[in-house]
Amino acid sequence: MWAYVANRIGLAAVVVLIALSVNFAIPRIMPGDPVEQQLAAISAAGGQTGDMAEAAKALRQRFQLDRPIWEQYLGYLWNVARADLGVSVANYPQRVSEIVLSGLPWTVGLLGLSTLISFGLGTLTGALMAWPSAPRALRLLALPLVLVSAIPYFVIGLVLLALLGIVWPILPVAGGYPFGQVMNADLPTALGVLKHGILPALSIVLASLGAWALAMRGMVVSVLGEDYMMLAEAKGLTERRIFLAYGVRNALLPQFTQLALKLGALVSGAILVEVIFAYPGIGYKLYVAIGQKDVFVVQGIVLLLSLSIAAAMLILDLFYPLIDPRVAARSS
Amino acid sequence: MSRHALSVRSLTVEFATARGQARAVDEVSFDLVPGERLGLVGESGSGKTTTALSLLRLIRPPGRIVGGEIRIAGADVLAASPEELRRMRAARIALVPQGAMSALNPVLTCGAQFEDLFAAHGERGGAARIAALLASVGLEPQVAGFFPHQLSGGMKQRVCIALAVALRPSVIVADEPTSALDVIVQRQVLRTLVKAQKEAGAAIVMVGHDMGLMAQFAHRIGVMYAGRLVEIAPVRDIFADPRHPYTRALIESLPDLERRGEFRGLSGLPPSLLDLPPGCAFAPRCPRVVERCRVERPGPTLLAGGREARCHFAAEPVHAG
Ligand SMILES: Nc1ncnc2c1ncn2[C@@H]1O[C@H](COP(=O)(O)OP(=O)(O)OP(=O)(O)O)[C@@H](O)[C@H]1O
Ligand code: SF4
Ligand SMILES: [Mg+2]
Numbered sequence: 001m002w003a004y005v006a007n008r009i010g011l012a013a014v015v016v017l018i019a020l021s022v023n024f025a026i027p028r029i030m031p032g033d034p035v036e037q038q039l040a041a042i043s044a045a046g047g048q049t050g051d052m053a054e055a056a057k058a059l060r061q062r063f064q065l066d067r068p069i070w071e072q073y074l075g076y077l078w079n080v081a082r083a084d085l086g087v088s089v090a091n092y093p094q095r096v097s098e099i100v101l102s103g104l105p106w107t108v109g110l111l112g113l114s115t116l117i118s119f120g121l122g123t124l125t126g127a128l129m130a131w132p133s134a135p136r137a138l139r140l141l142a143l144p145l146v147l148v149s150a151i152p153y154f155v156i157g158l159v160l161l162a163l164l165g166i167v168w169p170i171l172p173v174a175g176g177y178p179f180g181q182v183m184n185a186d187l188p189t190a191l192g193v194l195k196h197g198i199l200p201a202l203s204i205v206l207a208s209l210g211a212w213a214l215a216m217r218g219m220v221v222s223v224l225g226e227d228y229m230m231l232a233e234a235k236g237l238t239e240r241r242i243f244l245a246y247g248v249r250n251a252l253l254p255q256f257t258q259l260a261l262k263l264g265a266l267v268s269g270a271i272l273v274e275v276i277f278a279y280p281g282i283g284y285k286l287y288v289a290i291g292q293k294d295v296f297v298v299q300g301i302v303l304l305l306s307l308s309i310a311a312a313m314l315i316l317d318l319f320y321p322l323i324d325p326r327v328a329a330r331s332s
Numbered sequence: 333m334s335r336h337a338l339s340v341r342s343l344t345v346e347f348a349t350a351r352g353q354a355r356a357v358d359e360v361s362f363d364l365v366p367g368e369r370l371g372l373v374g375e376s377g378s379g380k381t382t383t384a385l386s387l388l389r390l391i392r393p394p395g396r397i398v399g400g401e402i403r404i405a406g407a408d409v410l411a412a413s414p415e416e417l418r419r420m421r422a423a424r425i426a427l428v429p430q431g432a433m434s435a436l437n438p439v440l441t442c443g444a445q446f447e448d449l450f451a452a453h454g455e456r457g458g459a460a461r462i463a464a465l466l467a468s469v470g471l472e473p474q475v476a477g478f479f480p481h482q483l484s485g486g487m488k489q490r491v492c493i494a495l496a497v498a499l500r501p502s503v504i505v506a507d508e509p510t511s512a513l514d515v516i517v518q519r520q521v522l523r524t525l526v527k528a529q530k531e532a533g534a535a536i537v538m539v540g541h542d543m544g545l546m547a548q549f550a551h552r553i554g555v556m557y558a559g560r561l562v563e564i565a566p567v568r569d570i571f572a573d574p575r576h577p578y579t580r581a582l583i584e585s586l587p588d589l590e591r592r593g594e595f596r597g598l599s600g601l602p603p604s605l606l607d608l609p610p611g612c613a614f615a616p617r618c619p620r621v622v623e624r625c626r627v628e629r630p631g632p633t634l635l636a637g638g639r640e641a642r643c644h645f646a647a648e649p650v651h652a653g
Contacts (some may be wrong), residue, residue, distance in 0.1 A: 227429055230427075231429050231495075235421065235449045238418065249439055250438065323439070325439060
């Protein structure tokens with residue numbers, strides 16, 4: 001058991017270290033002086049806003065290019081450990097960590113919630129679609145679900161935006177909260193945030209619901225053929241118990257793996273939705289930073305992406321033995 | 333009537349196939365008294381599993397019980413409402429499944445799989461009751477805390493036996509309860525099954541390929557062919573004096589009996605259920621066949637000692653050659 005835990009944590013640490021090293025190496029293997037290059041690129045793009053000389057100085061200090069490479073590497077690790085990801089070039093002297101942190105709650109809120117909602121709704125629908133004694137009408141859902149899930153989420157987003165934002169304007173089409181309003185911890189703010197979240201959330205839920213439902217339906221169908229389902233019936237268990245503790249419970253295992261992967265890739269999950277709705281999350285910040293050629297911000301966000309995937313995998317690995325008792329035995 | 337633990341009358345089961353209705357069980361009738369052990373044998377596809385599962389109404393589409401009557405200690409199984417049927421299962425008639433390796437829910441401990449059985453039937457479980465049941469099949473009390481994957485095949489099948497006898501049913505149905513196990517474990521598990529069955533006072537229907545193994549554990553043997561119960565008789569009688577040519581062929585194909593010289597295995601294949609000969613289903617392979625067999629289907633012939641065989645010549649012993 002503890003060997004399994006240590007094994008998984010070790011694996012996650014290796015993944016994180018690789019991600020950090022790649023992040024460290026990329027600006028250094030690019031030809032030429034990275035600082036000059038960046039400043040040139042930024043002024044060419046007309047994106048520079050802060051003091052150029054100050055920025056150049058800060059950048060040089062950050063890269064420490066005159067030091068031996070291992071010292072640079074250790075310095076870099078130390079900075080990351082202190083959550084110091086450097087400064088934005090385009091918006092000097094704003095810190096990268098600030099930019100990332102300001103976007104994170106929006107993305108986690110929007111994508112986390114909509115992923116969980118579509119997981120729950122889709123999984124339940126899929127399970128019922130496969131269950132022999134569930135209402136027949138549910139089975140008719142299969143076709144529309146397949147059709148909708150074949151449409152990319154940003155297309156659904158654009159359609160929703162056109163319909164509910166422009167043709168029949170009942171919902172706000174851009175931003176995370178009412179424009180120009182100060183954010184307070186009060187009800188109007190909360191309602192404003194909620195209202196702005198509906199369209200992007202709806203496009204994500206609609207686009208992913210079908211995939212969850214169809215995957216679950218397939219799993220339940222295969223679980224129905226298992227010997228333990230027959231024995232459960234022969235034991236005279238109630239149908240509710242057979243459905244939940246024998247059917248859904250076993251069919252859910254691969255769904256959980258998918259969920260962890262989806263949550264891990266949350267940040268990159270729906271960049272286009274954030275862009276379409278100008279939602280102030282990480283995806284939108286990444287889009288803006290790429291446009292401004294703001295390398296450190298891009299790097300910081302990409303690093304966050306790899307770290308969150310590694311964290312999700314670790315959490316999945318640590319919790320999986322609790323939902324599937326066979327796993328720990330198999331891998332140790 | 334309720335002198336019988338189990339009474340099956342003209343049970344008929346059909347599977348809907350693309351080429352028509354396949355009658356997998358055709359007018360099967362037999363009775364068991366409390367504590368009696370019936371071994372059901374026959375070639376693959378002869379309808380043993382379908383018969384066994386019908387007794388608990390566990391036939392799934394495309395299969396359907398199209399006729400007959402099943403009574404357990406007098407209670408009508410086929411007329412029961414879904415809720416009545418649920419309460420009958422395990423309490424009056426229990427199943428020991430074929431797939432020992434995968435018959436237990438992999439995500440629940442064995443103890444939890446006892447508890448949900450008790451809960452479903454409104455009974456109190458508890459560690460002591462489970463430990464006693466486990467002990468009755470030769471397992472330690474700790475097994476209750478184990479997940480199925482932590483047990484060997486033989487241990488899993490013992491857990492299934494303990495589950496089957498837990499509510500002291502009148503009838504146990506065991507479909508090839510040992511076929512997934514290796515030979516040494518097979519006998520031990522069968523012995524455990526018989527011991528548990530005796531303690532519970534239940535009658536048992538055991539399905540198996542191996543007529544020799546069946547002979548050691550059953551009181552009576554039923555032989556199935558193409559969905560029909562062609563002969564049923566006490567073990568001793570059926571071996572000494574089979575009345576159906578198919579029974580005789582089965583006995584002769586057993587390797588370990590001291591017969592020499594006259595060995596004649598059975599040639600040919602069983603007929604397709606969708607294309608049965610009009611008369612006796614065994615006619616194309618029968619060494620005793622006459623013209624009448626091809627046109628007239630043999631009904632059951634009742635013989636002395638409660639025996640029964642479905643052959644036009646059942647009244648006479650089957651002669652070699
Ligand atoms: N799901 C099904 N669909 C169609 N036909 C079926 C189905 N299940 C069983 N049958 C048919 O019913 C007949 C009896 O099958 P059954 O499983 O009862 O035989 P069996 O005697 O138990 O065979 P075995 O020794 O191989 O277990 C077979 O001919 C088979 O083709
Ligand atoms: S009825 Fe005829 S064909 Fe059928 S088993 Fe008897 S002798 Fe053979
Ligand atoms: Mg079978």
